[in-house]
Amino acid sequence: MNSAWEVRDQADQAEDYYNHPLRAKNKELEDENLQLKRILRKNGITWPNKYGIHQTVSRKRTRSSTANTSIPYLPPEIMLKILSYALTSSSPIIDPLAKSKKDHLTLEEKNRPNQIAIHFLATCRAYYEEGMKMLWTQNTFTFTSVQSVKLFSEVDASYRCCVKQANLRIIARFYDDEDRAHRLPRDHHPQIHNRPRLRVQRRAREPTLARRGFRSYAWYQLVDFLEALLPPHNPGHDHTVPRTRLMPNLEVMRIDLVNFGEDMFQYSPAQLHDVASHQLGCSLNELIVTGLPTDDTGSRTGTELSGLLKDDGLLINHAPTLVALKQGGLRVLQGNEFRKKVVRSMRPAMGVHHHHHDDHPDYFDEFPPAPPDNGEPPYSQYHSCRTIWKRVPEWIERPHKRHWVLFDRVSGLPWEEVQDEALMFDFLDDTDEEEGMMCENCGEVHPGAILPDELMDDLYDDDI
Structure with a gap:
């Protein structure tokens, strides 16, 4: 195709423009009718009913006059x-x-x-x-x-x-x-x-060919x-x-x-x-x-x-x-098939370059991040500064029923999708590679701080 x-x-577009003045005119007539009703009500005259008959407004009832009412x-x-x-x-x-x-x-x-x-x-x-x-x-x-x-x-x-x-x-x-x-x-x-x-x-x-097809x-x-x-x-907005x-x-x-x-x-x-x-x-x-x-x-x-x-x-x-x-x-x-992702979750740190926050020292003051979800997330041995917990709906038609999911801050994808023991780095026994353990999120050195480049490339290529 x-x-x-x-x-x-x-x-x-022409239909929308045609209907818009009618709505404005109806609003003007409604306001006028309300004003007329207030004037008539103030003078003890009700608005004419469908038979065109005016009725006088009864006086305001006091509490004593309504004491015997049947309404509980x-x-x-x-x-x-x-x-x-x-x-x-x-x-x-x-x-x-x-x-x-x-x-x-x-x-x-x-x-x-x-x-x-x-x-x-x-x-x-x-x-x-x-x-x-x-x-x-x-x-x-x-x-x-x-x-x-x-x-x-x-x-x-x-x-x-x-x-x-x-x-x-x-x-x-x-x-x-x-x-x-x-x-x-x-x-x-x-x-x-x-x-x-x-x-x-x-x-x-x-x-013309410009508007065909x-x-x-x-x-x-x-x-x-x-x-x-x-x-x-x-119209009454304060322009300051x-x-x-x-x-x-x-x-x-x-x-x-x-x-x-x-x-x-x-x-x-x-x-x-x-x-x-x-x-x-x-x-x-x-x-x-x-x-x-x-x-x-x-x-x-x-x-x-x-x-x-x-x-x-x-x-x-x-x-x-x-x-x-x-x-x-x-x-x-x-169906209930969906993909989930956390966006812009990586935090800048000393020695860590992050293009979203460059030259904006007051970025988080002007644009605060999404607040943490209520509740206590479950324990996970993979939870660190590189990960973040989010409550994700189990079914979008019932968004109030949710469960906890651990996300990777760098790729934004769920941790279970990026976790692969065959590709995960562990440099605890290799002191020569200590520099490679620097976390891309916090700039510190800790186990599981980074993923191999080939895995990260696959994750970004399979991005949402």
Whole structure:
């Protein structure tokens, strides 16, 4: 299959631009209606009901007038528990504040009933204030479009600061001006026995060769998703302090790449490096990427995405979990095969060269590493300054169930992958080779400080 020409399709861009003024106009009308309601309520007049009849507002009831009410009294602690139960979803909330497209959902998600009792927030002001905190702090969110991420900026900044996890579902789009079939590679996933056809949107054939042929909106879509996480516009922002990002305290992010097959795309654009390594660089403790191609293009993109992580951050490269069908909708792919790596975990020391921290003495003050995981790791005779313990999820669909894994700081890979007794050095009995025992991480001499060059070359060539 010929690789697709990566572009931002102008038809989709025009649709987004067309819908944006409508949303702004609706917001203006909503604010006006709220203001009118306050004026009418202040003067004892309710908002007209569906029959156009106005009703006078009854006077405020006192405690004595409500003493004989049939509603039982519940302590505030019980009401908060009920509120928490009503506003907490067992599954991620998809596209909050936006309407999801059916093509972006699985069959189970389409048939899923209401996840939360959102109308609980309209009961009174106290429930609204407490419920909004629970809504944004006790749930996880999945965004399937760039516009749904941008609309999230309408949430108050005090609530957006509480979001710790987010999931970006990026479905590659394809366009063609000819009637021809395009399919995923046969080895895209073991559960795909036949090569499924891609859903390709037909475009009119243009007279110029510059806009003809098979096109895709994949890597640029990834860039647009990440750029939507940048600081939104705030008219009242103090320009003497830096602007806050859309989710300033985001710690864990999962990116599901759907229909990103091998040998289907050109290299990712340069904007990906700018937004991942500079604009949003060193901000996450953990990054999970599913469906990343295994070709050179995918390897290069994975390296760029690792710039989102802090030092000692955990990067998980998982097999595809979703596939977009030609007839619409998504199909869930089973499996739990993934590779894990710790990024930029090597520490500079006297006599040790580290290119990430050169000429930056305040690097760790400005960009602190990922915090250590909670709990006590098991004992290992291989644990030293060269290794680091991380808690890794056993299954990415249940990230709370984790186990301890020992990683090599130099290569970033799990220690069990680099441990090979036949290739490990041990210079305890060889004083002439004492200089070769200097640890590449701390600069000190201790057993098992280095690995042979041929083994390290194989590890780096097999990098994520």
